[in-house]
Amino acid sequence: MWAGEATLDNPVCQITVQIKSKNGLHMRPAMQFVDLANQYNCEIAIGNGSELGDAKSIMHVIGLAAGPGTTLEIHAQGPGAEEAVGALRTFIERETFDPEPPKDAK
């Protein structure tokens, strides 16, 4: 999945960010995050310490179960990588994510 290896032609952009919001990266913010990542053509990976996975996959992003205070690692490689990483950092470091739909919505 994420097999990006840094070469001179194709440098990896790498950052760590911490979730500041009091809610974690739940369904709705995760969807917004993935939408944002999908706006870029570069390959982007995200992980929380263990393995990295596709940042453009909603399944993977929710599966991170990233709660408040979680430190996330984001790698990007390819065209627009730097820009992508910057935008994603701004998103993750927001003070509050959009609220969840109400609990009884199920």
Add this chain to the structure above:
Amino acid sequence: MEIKKGIAVSPGVSIGKCLIIDSEDYRIPRRQIEPSQRMVEIQRARNAFGDAIDELSGLEQAQTQTGGGRIKDIFAVHLRLLRDRSLRRQVTDLIHGESVTAEYAVASVLRRFAARFAEAKDTYISERAADIYDIERRLLRHLLGDKREDLGRLREEVIVVARELSPTQTAGFNKAFVKGIASDAGGRTSHAAIVARSLGIPAVVALEDLTEIVRGGDAVIVDGNRGLVIVDPDAETVEQYEAYSREFIALEHKLDAIREKPAETRDGARITLLGNIEFPDEAEIVLAKGGEGIGLYRTEFLYLNRPTEPSEEEHYSAYAQTVHICHDRPVVIRTVDLGADKYTQRKRFAPEPNPFLGLRSIRFCLQNLAMFKTQLRAILRASVLGPVKVMFPLISGIQELMQAKMILHDVMEDLDEEGIAYNRDMEVGIMVETPSAALTASTLARDCDFFSIGTNDLTQYTLAVDRGNELVSTLYSPADPAVLRLVRTVIQDAYKAQIDLCVCGEMASEPEYIMVLLGLGVRTLSLSAPLIPEVKQIIRCVTLEDCNLLTRKVLGMNSERQISNYLRNAARKVLPEAF
């Protein structure tokens, strides 16, 4: 090709494509495929994703129109998950890399995600596991071709394969398209088997792991004569079975030829053969097969597979239709026998720990008087149309019989007041199907017009064996000396009281028991329509003298196995084709 052995419960042979249905979790076989099939499976998986997305988009739009905002959100989330490229890639990678079916790949990838979600400490995330399972089920439904709500709307012929079939599911079948039934669980007298027999659909049950072997759309042969199911038959087998099926139909025709002849023993004893039915239409089949009326109309099927209880008019029209089909022949209507494994719309939320010993049948009716009276009114109203009789099920003592009769009288009084016509002398009978009723038959006989021995429940209650539990179902046998002695008691008491007697359990339709029943003094049998010709053939081949002799011998035997073997050998000599 794979051959599975089970229990044959409804005769006949069908060949067709299978449709897998399951009431709860899908159990997905890990089924290896040839590498050359991988592209086909990948395409199936893609189609399933596409179909699921279309279905969800439709649902989402419907919610938008009706303003169901929150539900719409959920569908939107599911749509997002289904469109996830990494999810789809993992599914196709698994099919490609390990040469497995689309079902297996979908189930294992989604279950892996669900497990990861479920582990999360954050409850909001862990609860999302349920969404993943929901998506898995939706995809599997598209892959396995199971749209359960569509079972009644089938448009092509199928063989239904299931882990276990509930009476409700079987009642909902579109009979024109269900050509065979095969299930993992069940026994000879499970309700799916009874329904299959009454509809004349070949069926095999107790196949243990059939649902793990077949895949929706596979070609399957159901051999309801030998108790075999053949998955993916080769050309030679199909040819053999087509020939065999023709032979079987020829035998059926031969049996049909005796339709017009009376059910009379060689020494001139006249036996009455009646039919057991669930639906009014089946009365026609009974008559076509040579039945002389309806000995058991199981009315609980009026209650199954519908959101509300049937109204008095619905009861009445079903009964009127049946009586109309039967002209002047008797129609015995049994009041609802619900509870245990069949439920009404008032299905209990707290399941009973021991439903067969719980609130079922007449007990249920006596606690739900409004419902019971609705049915009795309809039966009474139908009683002016022809020789209708009413029968109460599961009477376990005189008290219950008196209570039920009292309510019947209440309803009669109501009808009198309203000036509605009914037959004041309508016969009232009971099912004798508990050991307590059998042992007090002489008392019960004073207060009713006829007995009908329900051998299925009588056997199960006497031997304390759940007939649907495959772990003990081999212990279930009407040939057990305890059961035979009880049956004899009931018959003798009916004779002494000079009331009518009928046997309406499965025992009355199994070739090996016919002689012993005649020998015990039974002269009326009620059985499922397709089996009437065969039973008549046996009756026409024996003499009452032979039957009496056989019965005396058998009553002297102490072991079920000895009796069973003896009865089977005797019947085999009479009608070898039946075995």
